[in-house]
Amino acid sequence: MDLDAAGAARRMMARLDEFAAFTDVPGQLTRIYLTPSYRAACEQFARWAEGAGMSARIDAVGNVRARYEGKSEYAPALMIGSHIDTVRDAGRYDGNLGALAALAVVEQLHHAGVRLDHAIEVVAFGDEEGVRFSTAMTGSRALAGVLSASAMESRDRDGVTLGAALKAFGGDVERAYTSRARDVAAFVELHIEQGPVLEAKDLALGVVGAINGATRMLVTVTGLAGHAGCVPMDLRRDAVAAAAEMILAVEARGLKEPDLVATVGRLEVEPGAVNVIPGLARFSLDVRSPRDEWRRRAVSDIHAACTAVAARRHVDSVFLPVHEAPAYVCDAGVVAGFDRALVSLGLPAFHLPSGAGHDTMVMGGLAPSGMLFVRCKGGISHNPAESITREDGEIALRALTRFALDFRA
Numbered sequence: 001m002d003l004d005a006a007g008a009a010r011r012m013m014a015r016l017d018e019f020a021a022f023t024d025v026p027g028q029l030t031r032i033y034l035t036p037s038y039r040a041a042c043e044q045f046a047r048w049a050e051g052a053g054m055s056a057r058i059d060a061v062g063n064v065r066a067r068y069e070g071k072s073e074y075a076p077a078l079m080i081g082s083h084i085d086t087v088r089d090a091g092r093y094d095g096n097l098g099a100l101a102a103l104a105v106v107e108q109l110h111h112a113g114v115r116l117d118h119a120i121e122v123v124a125f126g127d128e129e130g131v132r133f134s135t136a137m138t139g140s141r142a143l144a145g146v147l148s149a150s151a152m153e154s155r156d157r158d159g160v161t162l163g164a165a166l167k168a169f170g171g172d173v174e175r176a177y178t179s180r181a182r183d184v185a186a187f188v189e190l191h192i193e194q195g196p197v198l199e200a201k202d203l204a205l206g207v208v209g210a211i212n213g214a215t216r217m218l219v220t221v222t223g224l225a226g227h228a229g230c231v232p233m234d235l236r237r238d239a240v241a242a243a244a245e246m247i248l249a250v251e252a253r254g255l256k257e258p259d260l261v262a263t264v265g266r267l268e269v270e271p272g273a274v275n276v277i278p279g280l281a282r283f284s285l286d287v288r289s290p291r292d293e294w295r296r297r298a299v300s301d302i303h304a305a306c307t308a309v310a311a312r313r314h315v316d317s318v319f320l321p322v323h324e325a326p327a328y329v330c331d332a333g334v335v336a337g338f339d340r341a342l343v344s345l346g347l348p349a350f351h352l353p354s355g356a357g358h359d360t361m362v363m364g365g366l367a368p369s370g371m372l373f374v375r376c377k378g379g380i381s382h383n384p385a386e387s388i389t390r391e392d393g394e395i396a397l398r399a400l401t402r403f404a405l406d407f408r409a
C-alpha cells in the first residue's frame with residue numbers, strides 16, 4: 001500500500017495555518033464553542049472531510065463527525081480526533097492538530113483507494129476548553145453518554161444558557177445528552193504535549209500512559225493579627241509565616257515522587273497591610289498524579305505536614321476540598337499499539353503522563369482510549385507562541401497512521 005504521508009503532512013500543516021483564521025477576535029485565535037466563527041470552522045472541517053472521502057455532519061452538540069467506511073459497511077469504528085474550540089488568544093495546534101491529523105490519516109487512505117477492516121470515524125470536538133460555560137468537554141461527554149441534562153442550564157457571562165446557545169447554533173438539546181456513540185472500538189487522540197518533557201528528552205513523540213487525576217483544595221490558616229512593631233517575634237501567631245512553611249512542605253512532597261506534581265498557585269493574606277502581622281492566609285493546593293492512590297497518599301501526607309506546622313506555630317489550618325477528578329489510565333492495548341507504531345518508525349516508545357485533562361479521559365468511559373503527544377516548542381501552549389516543527393508534524397502523522405492501519409477492532 002502506497003500512502004503519501006509527506007504530502008498529507010504538508011497539507012495538514014497548511015490547513016492548520018488556514019484554520020487559525022476562524023476566530024471570534026480578528027488578529028488572534030479565539031474560537032469559542034458555539035460562536036459564529038466556531039460554526040464556520042465546523043463547516044470548513046466538514047468540507048475538508050468530504051474532500052477526503054468521508055461523509056461528514058455536525059452533530060446535536062456541535063461536534064463534527066465524519067466517517068470513512070471500512071471494507072464492509074457498519075464495521076466497528078476506530079474513532080480518532082481532538083477538539084477545535086480554543087482558549088482566548090490561543091495557539092493554533094492545541095486540539096486542532098489532533099483533529100486535522102485524524103482527517104489526514106483518512107485522506108491518505110482515500111487517495112490510495114484503501115479500505116480497512118474497520119471504519120474510521122474522525123471527530124472534531126466542541127467545548128473541550130470550557131471557556132464559555134461552567135462546563136468542559138461537552139462534546140466528548142455527549143458522545144460518551146455522560147452529559148447531564150442539567151449542564152444545559154449552565155450560563156455564559158452574558159447569561160445565555162448552554163441549551164439556548166446550542167439551539168441558536170442549530171444543535172439539538174434533547175439529543176445532545178442522549179446521543180451516546182455506538183460501535184466505537186477504540187478512541188485515540190494526537191495532541192501537543194503542552195509541557196517541556198519531550199523537548200528536554202530530544203524526542204518528537206511520547207505515548208501517554210495516563211491522564212493525571214487532580215485534587216484541588218483551599219487551605220485557610222488562621223493566626224492572630226497584631227501590630228508589626230509591638231508584638232515580639234516569639235509571641236506571634238503569624239498566619240503567613242506558617243503558610244510559607246506549609247507551602248514549602250507541599251513543594252517537598254511534590255519533589256519526592258516522579259510524575260507527582262503539587263502546586264500552590266494562589267495566596268491571599270489578610271489584612272494585607274505592611275505594618276500588621278497577618279492574621280489569616282488562604283492558599284490553593286493542586287495535586288496531580290497518574291495514579292489515584294498515589295495522589296490520595298500525597299494529599300494525606302501534605303495534610304499531615306501542614307497540620308504539624310500549624311500545631312507547632314499555634315495557628316489553625318482548615319482544608320476544604322473544591323475539586324476532585326480521577327486519573328484515566330490509558331488502555332493497555334492502545335498504548336501497546338502506539339508503542340509498536342513508534343518502534344516501527346525507529347523511535348523509542350517513551351511514556352509520559354498527561355498533566356492536563358483531555359477529551360480522551362472522557363472517551364475512556366465509552367471505549368478503550370489513548371493518546372499520543374507531540375513535542376511543542378518550549379512546552380508553551382494556550383499562547384499564540386505555541387508551535388511544532390513541520391518534521392514533528394509529519395512524524396506524528398506517520399505514527400497515527402501506522403496505529404490506524406495496524407488497529408484490530
Ligand SMILES: [Zn+2]
Nearest residue numbers: 083094095128
Ligand atoms: Zn487541547
